[in-house]
Amino acid sequence: MRRLRLIAVSLCFISFFAFDALARSISFGIPLPLTGTNAKFGEIEKKSYEIAENEINAKGGIKGMKVVLEFEDSQGKPEISRSIVERLIDVKKQPVIFGEYSSSSSKAIAAVAEERKVPYLVVTGATDDITQQNYKYVFRMNPTNAFYATGFMSFLDKIVKPKSIAILYESSDFGTSGAEDMVKQAQKAGMKVLVREQYEKGAVDFKPILSKVKAANPDVIYMVSYVMDAALLMRQIKELRIESKLYAGGAAGFAIPEFIDNAKDASEYVVTATLWSPQVSYPGAKEFAKKYKKLYQDYPSYHGAEAYSALYIIKNVLERARSWKSADIRAAFKATDMMTAFGPIKFVDKLGYTNQNFMDTLVMQVIKGNHETIWPAKYASAKYIYPIPKWKDRK
C-alpha cells in the first residue's frame, strides 16, 4: 500500500514536470460533425483548421506556444456537441471554445458556454437567434441568414436601381425561404414583385413560366435553385431572349463552377450572392484557396474560409487578452477589429444582436466564363459589367 502511494506520488511529480516541459504547447478541442449527414462540411472545416494550424505553428504559434488541434466528432448531434464542450470546459479547462458546423449544434454549445462563462466563437451556424439571446460570452464571426443578401441588395440599390423583380424558386424549404426573404427585401427596397412562381425540382421545361416572366418584363429575374435547374433556367432564358436588366441567383446552384460548365454561354453576366469566394481580394483569401486546392484538389467552400479564419481570430484574441481568464478573453473578443481571409471581423451589438460580426456579403458575376467577385467594389476581383448586353447582340 505504501509502495503504491509512493508510485502515485512520484507519478504526480513526473507528470508535473512533464507538463512543465510541454507547457510550450496549447491544445484546443474542436467539435465538428466528422460522421453523419453533415460530415462533408465537417471534413472541409477540419482540413481548413489544419492549414491554419500549420501556418500559425510555422510562424511561432500563439505567444510562442505550439498549437495542437484535437477534433472531436459530434456526429452533427447537438447533445453530443454539448457533452464534448462540457468536457472541454470542465475537465480540460480550455480557456475558449470554437467550432461546430450546424446551427443547432452551435446553439447547444452557446448555451453551455454562457452558463459556464467561457467565451465561444460561432464559426458557421447561421440561424439568427444564436446571437439574439443577449448571451455575453457568445461571439459570431459569420453573417446570419437574414444578412446573406445584403451585398446583393446594395449592388441593386447602387448600380441597377430596379423597379420590378420576378422571383422563381424551387418548391422546397430552401427555395421557399429564400424567395420569401427576397420578397421582403425587394418590397423594402421599393421594388414591385411582378411574378412569384415556384417549380417542382426536376422540371424539364421552364419555358411556360419563363414566357410569363417575359410578358411581365421585370427589371431583375431572381432565382433560387440548385445547380442543374439553375443551368436549365439560364439556358431557356437565353433561348426565349428574355431581356431583363439583370439575371440573379440566390447563391446555391449559381455560385459553383458546375453552373458555368452546364449553362455555358448562357451563364455569362449572371450575378449571385455569396458569403465568400476563392478569388475575393481579402488578404490571404486567394493564398488559402490555392493552398487548399493544392492539398485537396478542390476549392474550399465558404465554410472552409470560416474555419481557417476562426483559428486566426482565436490567435489574435488570445494574444491581446491581458490574461487567459474568461473575463479578459471576453474583453479581448469585444475589442476585436481585424481582417481575415474570410473578411473583416468586429463583434458589435446592434439590431437586437449581441456580439455579432456584420460584414458585407459578396456578389459574384460570371465574366468570360469565370466567377469574379464584383461587389462590394473594395473587395472586387473584377469590375462588374452593367448594363449587360442584350441576347441578340451577344456573339
Add this chain to the structure above:
Amino acid sequence: MAQLELFLQTLISGFLLGGLYALIALGMALIMGVMRIINLAHGDIMMMAMYIAFWLFTLFGIDPYVSVFIAAPALFLFGMGVQKYLLTPVMKVESILPHNQVILTVGLAMVLSNLATVLFTGNYRSTPVNYASNAWYLTDIWKGSPIELSLSMPWTLSFVIAIVITIALWLFLSKTDIGKSIRATSQDPDAALILGVNVNRMRMLTFGIGCALVACAGCLFIPIYYLYPSLGKQFTNVGFVITVIGGMGSTNGAVIGGLILGIFESMTATYIGMGWAPVGRFAIFVAALVFLPGGVASIIRRRKLGK
C-alpha cells in the same frame, strides 16, 4: 399581343415536350399491348441509355444524337435478355399474385437505379453541348413581326427525330411480317400461336423494341435535360399516365396521349402555376380512368366502326 405571344409560346413548348413524352410512352404502350404488363422499369431503362450517351459524350466526345445508334441497339439486346431470362421464367410460375412480372419490373427498376448510384455516384451529370441554348426566332425570319416566338434548336431536333422514329415504328408494325406478327400477338396470343406465330419470340422482340424506343428517348432528352441515377421514376410516371390516357397498349393512342399531356402540362404551368404541374398530371390521369376508360384509342376505334 403579349397574351397571344404567351399563349403561342406555351403551345409550342407543350407540343415539343409532348412529342418527347410520346416517344417515352410509345415503348411502354407497345410492351403493354403485347405482354399485358406495365413495365415499371421503363424510366430506369431510359436512365441507362442516358448514361450510355453521357459516357460516350464525356469520354469520346460523341454527340448525344449520334448515340441513338449505339444506345438503342444496346438496350434492344438488353430488353430481349430481360424478357428471355427474367420475365418468361416468371410467367410460368404459378402464384397467388397475378402480376409477378410487374413486380419483377419494379425490382429491376430498383436494381438499375441503385447500380447506377454505386457505379456512377449520385452526382448530377449532363452533356453540355454547344448548341444547347441555340434557337430560331420569328423576328429573325419575319422582321416586322409584332410578336416574338422562339423555337429551341435541340428541342426541335429531338422532336423531329422522335416523329421519325414514331413513323418508322408505325411502318414496321403495319407493313412487315414481323410487325404483323407482333400485332397478332397483341390482339390474341392464343390465336396467333395456333396460326404459327412464335409468340415467345415476338414477346422477346417486343420487349427489345420497347427498350430501344425509350433508349432513343433518353438520348434525345439528355441534350436538353440532365441525368442522375434516380431519374427513372419521374419518366416511368409520365409514360404510365400517357399510356392510360392513350388507351392501354395502343401505340397510336400513346402518341396522341403524349401530345395531350405535354400541352396540358405547359398550359397548367403558364396559366395556373408551375408548382401545379404534377397535380395536373395526376388529375388528368384520374379523369382519363373515370371518363374515358378506353383512352384516346377507344375514340379512334369508335370513329372507325362508325364509318
